[in-house]
Each structure stands twice: as structure tokens, then as C-alpha cells.
Amino acid sequence: MSFESIEKVNLLGLSLPQLEDFFVSIGEKKFRGAQIVKWIHQQGVTNFEEMNNLSKSLRERLNQIAEVRPPKITFRGDSIDGTKKWLMEVDGGSSIETVYIPDGDRGTLCVSSQVGCSLDCSFCATGKQGFNKNLTSAEIIGQVFLAAKYFGLPIKDTQRRAITNVVMMGMGEPLLNFDPVVSSMALMMEDQAYGLSKRRVTLSTSGVVPALDRLGDVTDVALAVSLHAPNDLLRNQLVPINRKYPLLVLFNSIRNYLDGLSDGRSVTFEYTMLKGINDSDDQARELSKLISSIRCKLNLIPFNPFPGTQYEVSSRNRIYAFQRILLNDGHIVTVRKTRGDDIDAACGQLAGQVADKTKRAGRYIALRDVSQSVDGVVHR
Ligand code: SAH
Ligand code: SF4
Numbered sequence: 001m002s003f004e005s006i007e008k009v010n011l012l013g014l015s016l017p018q019l020e021d022f023f024v025s026i027g028e029k030k031f032r033g034a035q036i037v038k039w040i041h042q043q044g045v046t047n048f049e050e051m052n053n054l055s056k057s058l059r060e061r062l063n064q065i066a067e068v069r070p071p072k073i074t075f076r077g078d079s080i081d082g083t084k085k086w087l088m089e090v091d092g093g094s095s096i097e098t099v100y101i102p103d104g105d106r107g108t109l110c111v112s113s114q115v116g117c118s119l120d121c122s123f124c125a126t127g128k129q130g131f132n133k134n135l136t137s138a139e140i141i142g143q144v145f146l147a148a149k150y151f152g153l154p155i156k157d158t159q160r161r162a163i164t165n166v167v168m169m170g171m172g173e174p175l176l177n178f179d180p181v182v183s184s185m186a187l188m189m190e191d192q193a194y195g196l197s198k199r200r201v202t203l204s205t206s207g208v209v210p211a212l213d214r215l216g217d218v219t220d221v222a223l224a225v226s227l228h229a230p231n232d233l234l235r236n237q238l239v240p241i242n243r244k245y246p247l248l249v250l251f252n253s254i255r256n257y258l259d260g261l262s263d264g265r266s267v268t269f270e271y272t273m274l275k276g277i278n279d280s281d282d283q284a285r286e287l288s289k290l291i292s293s294i295r296c297k298l299n300l301i302p303f304n305p306f307p308g309t310q311y312e313v314s315s316r317n318r319i320y321a322f323q324r325i326l327l328n329d330g331h332i333v334t335v336r337k338t339r340g341d342d343i344d345a346a347c348g349q350l351a352g353q354v355a356d357k358t359k360r361a362g363r364y365i366a367l368r369d370v371s372q373s374v375d376g377v378v379h380r
Helices: 016-025 032-043 057-064 127-128 137-151 177-189 209-218 231-240 247-259 280-290 316-328
Strands: 071-078 084-089 096-104 107-110 114-116 131-134 165-168 201-205 223-227 267-273 296-302 330-336 350-353 362-366
Touching: 016 032, 016 177, 032 107, 084 137, 096 362, 107 137, 114 316, 137 177, 137 350, 165 177, 201 209, 201 267, 209 247, 247 267, 267 316, 280 296, 280 316, 296 316, 316 330
Parallel strands: 107 165, 165 201, 201 223, 223 267, 267 296, 296 330
Antiparallel strands: 071 084, 084 096, 096 107, 096 350, 114 131, 350 362
16 A cells, blocks of 8 residues: 555554554654554553644655644533543544433443444334445544543553443444454554453444454454344344344354354343334244354344334333343343433434435434443434
């Protein structure tokens, strides 16, 4: 790759090995990569002039050919329960959302990977919106950078850090934006950057099997898979990519990924509770059977309605009855709680704004669900 192009290279999105390559390509020593990665991701510095262990001539050179440019924050909402939501503008003018959810000694940042999504799951507002663009790695890690900077601490400081976990559960399907997602997750886990352990970075996918098959070659982050149905017939309707990669194929791919992990971790299945659609006792029993062949946890997510949806959320009692059946069979099953209602981040659907002059100018899109502990929808 040539870094000597007219457009400035955004160093924010380069992983440590990519930064080392960058410096070697401009005739500098490899160790400059580690220096810059620390300045950016541990000190939050974006101005080369402040990087005082670089020579003046190198700083000048960098000013000419490179930049450190995060997305632009256009709005921040603060919930009384501590949940925070940022609206950020990305290249092209669209906006994405990033949500922070504190929960005891854990603080989860929910990060977006695309503006919109092409997979069209029937209960997902982002899917209904269609695909707008893939985020660059600078726009993905930029969400972590800006949130970490807001909290004023290097998140590597395990004693005091505010962000303890990152989940790729914001807007978009991360496995359809493979390389930028992998580079930015590498930075999340890079000791010289954010230093999160591989158990604290989670990728959530609706089941893009060929990409999942490749994932294990390049990373070992925690895996969440959006299941939502106990059989192919129903999943074909709710999660259309299932028609291409049905449950048998998907489960094999998940098993392979788990087999490649060195520490016996399990997959987390996400299951959005839709009234009268996937929440009966029989379906709980069918689901129990389906998932018993794999090392997993199950997370039940109350559906977050959005304008125009045909679905409703299952009642609280129905969700607990469904959970009980699976618990009785020995599964680990949690129900996601709602947070940040007062800032429309609570019941966790993220919203972004799409700059698409042709069709959807200025329209808000609702995104999905947020994290281990949040769910909901943003209504505007
Ligand atoms: N595209 C990826 C990651 C983002 S979606 C995926 O599908 O896994 C994050 C989670 O939110 C997924 O489990 C998704 O199915 C769920 N979700 C989407 N729309 C929702 C809604 N309206 N209510 C509750 N959960 C929803
Ligand atoms: Fe895309 Fe995930 Fe929404 Fe499905 S649930 S449309 S994969 S963002």
C-alpha cells in the first residue's frame, strides 16, 4: 500500500502493524508506530505538534501526509441512569450512534460498524432503512477514541477505567465490513492502545457464514450470534440471510470458531422476543433442543418497537415463562434490561441520520439494540 497519496492518511484507524508499515514506507523506524499508537489511543492526542518524542522534521512531514481525524460529535445525551449516547457525523455526512452503558463495575460501549444494513431482518429498524455505507476503521475505532477521551482516562487503566467492554452491536452487520472491523478490534485489544482483553470485545453477527469462517484466522474476540428463531422456517422470515446460510451451516461455523478459541469460551445467542411470533412454550422447547448441541449462553431481548413495525414485544410474563423453560433444561439464560429511557438510548435502538440526497435526506433511522444490558429504540 502506498501512503504517499494526495489524500492524507488517517492514522487513527491503523492497527499497530499497519502503523509500523506506514513509518517504514516513509523511511522511518518501525518503533514510531508504537509511539504514535500511544499518543493517539492512550493520550488522546490528535495534533502531531504535541507529540514531543517525534523530531520536528518528522512532525512536519506527518502534517503534510497524515492526520488523526475522528468522527465529529454532533450530540450527546446523558441519562439519569448513567447511560450516554453520542451522535457522530462520519464522512459523507451520515450520522451514527454510539452508546455507553454503565452497569456496576462494568461499562459497555456499543459501537456501530455500518450506516444502515443490507440484511433486512424484519424486526430491525436499521435493516428496514437499507444500506448506506461501510464505516472506515478510523470511524469505528474513532467511536471508542471519543468515548474514552470523554471519560478522560486511558481505558487501559484497569483500576479506574470507565469502558470495560466493547460490543459491535450498533448499526450494521460487522462481518459485512470485515477488514475495518478486524483492524479496529485489534486496536481495542492492543496493549499499547486500549488493552481490552479478548473476552471483553464482542462481535455480534446475524450469521454471515463465509466471513465467520474467516474470522477465527484473524481474531479471537467473543462471539454473539443473532438467532431469534428455533427453526429454519421462522428464521428464514425474520433473518433473511438464513435462507442462504441455514441453521445447520451456521452452527457448524460457530462450532469451528469456538474450537479455535484457546479458553473454552461459549457463543452468546441473542433472541429478540416478538409477541406471538417466536415466544411460545413450544418454541422455547424447540430452541432448547437446538442450542443444546453447542456451548452457549442465551440472551433474551425484549423487542424494541419502531414506527411502522408490525411486531410487538412479548409480555414480561411471557418472557419469564420462556426463560424458565430454558433454565429448567440447564441453559444459561439472561433477559436484557432496559436502560437510558430518558435519552432514547435506553431500550437500545440506536439512531443515526442518513445523508442520502436522493432518497432519504435528513431522515432518521432507528438502529438496533445496544449491549449486554440495554435495549430499546430511539423515536424521533
Ligand atoms: N448486525 C448484527 C449486529 C447489530 S444488531 C446482528 O444482527 O447481530 C444487534 C442486536 O440487536 C441483534 O441481535 C439484533 O437482532 C437486535 N435487534 C435488532 N432490532 C431489534 C429490535 N427492534 N429490538 C430488539 N433487538 C433488536
Ligand atoms: Fe442488519 Fe443486524 Fe439489523 Fe439484521 S439485525 S438488519 S443484520 S443490523
